[in-house]
Amino acid sequence: MAQVCKSFNNALKDDILPWLNIIVDENLQRSRISDEILVKIASKAMGRLRTLVLNNCDRITNDGVQTVVAMNPNIEKLHVPQCTNLTPEGVIQAVTTLNQHVATLKSLKINGIYNITKDHFQTLCMLIKSNEMQHKRFYPDTSRQDSIDVGICPKCDEVRMVFDCPLETCERKRTIGGCRGCKFCIVRCEECGKCVDEDDSEAACEDTLCLVCWIKQPKCGFCNKPYCNKHAYKQRVLPESSGFVCEACYSKIDEI
Structure with a gap:
């Protein structure tokens, strides 16, 4: 706040509304968010924080989250995916603290936190x-x-994000266990999400695409591999060329 203009600083100084939802997404400098900074920011909500979203903030610990939830008993969304310094026990403690007041927690995201067991999961579901x-x-x-x-x-039988196949006619749905599972157990098309075989079409970003999506995507002018939309930003454009080159082929050209 010290780096913004004085009038803007003064306008926000005593205004609670902008601080009711704290969201640290992938576009921010997450590595700079520590427990101390988080608690300082959360204190501006004056106990009325509703949303706490911390994406991949690896400096945040159990103590930091616990301090914030203890100060703000009405949090409705607690999203801490990929916060690898948190533990399942720390998450349970935070949710338990919120439950000591009016149970307002509606959404909990913990994917990417290590060592979550079935017992942890069932405890959280109960809470x-x-x-x-x-x-x-x-x-x-x-x-x-x-x-x-x-x-x-x-x-x-591990606690992970679990997905279904969107293709109603998928043959695997008729087999034992079907095609419902985590991304480690069932390979899925990065674009449409349907289950595919491991030897299906590989993208330039090494993700897997089903044949339909592979055909739709623009291809590298050298290796004829496409990027999925998530990694399309990696496309390299050569001078006087209407297409693109993938990173792997571009590095080979650069070596020549």
Whole structure:
């Protein structure tokens, strides 16, 4: 706040509204967010924080989250995916603290936190009154606002994000276990999310695409591999060329 203009600083100084939802997304400098900074920012909500979203903030610890939830008992969304310094026990403690007041927590995201067991998961489901049988979730959409973002994979029995195949005519659905599972157990097309074989079409970014999506995507002018939309920013354009070159081929050209 010290780096903004004085009038803007004064306008926000005593205004609670801008601080009711703290969201640290992938576009911010997440590595700079520490427990101390988080607590300082959260204090501006004066106990009325509603949303705490920390994406991949690896400096945040159990103590930092616990301090914030203790100060703000009415948090409705607690999203801490990929915050690898948090532990399952720390998350349970935070949710338990929120439950000591009016149970307002509606959405919990913890995908990417290490060592979450089935016991941890079931405890969290009980605390937030979540039905373990979640609605269908289709890859690559991870933005659903379920009460909890992970589940128990029917294939490996681990607690991870679990996806369904969007293709109603998928032959695997008729087999034992079907095609519902985590991304480690079932390979999915990076574009449409349907289950595919490991030897299906490979993209330039090494993700897997189904044949239909592979055909649709623009291809590298040298290796004839496409990028998925998520990694399309890696395309390199050569002078006087209407197409693109993938990073791997571009590096080979650069060496010549």
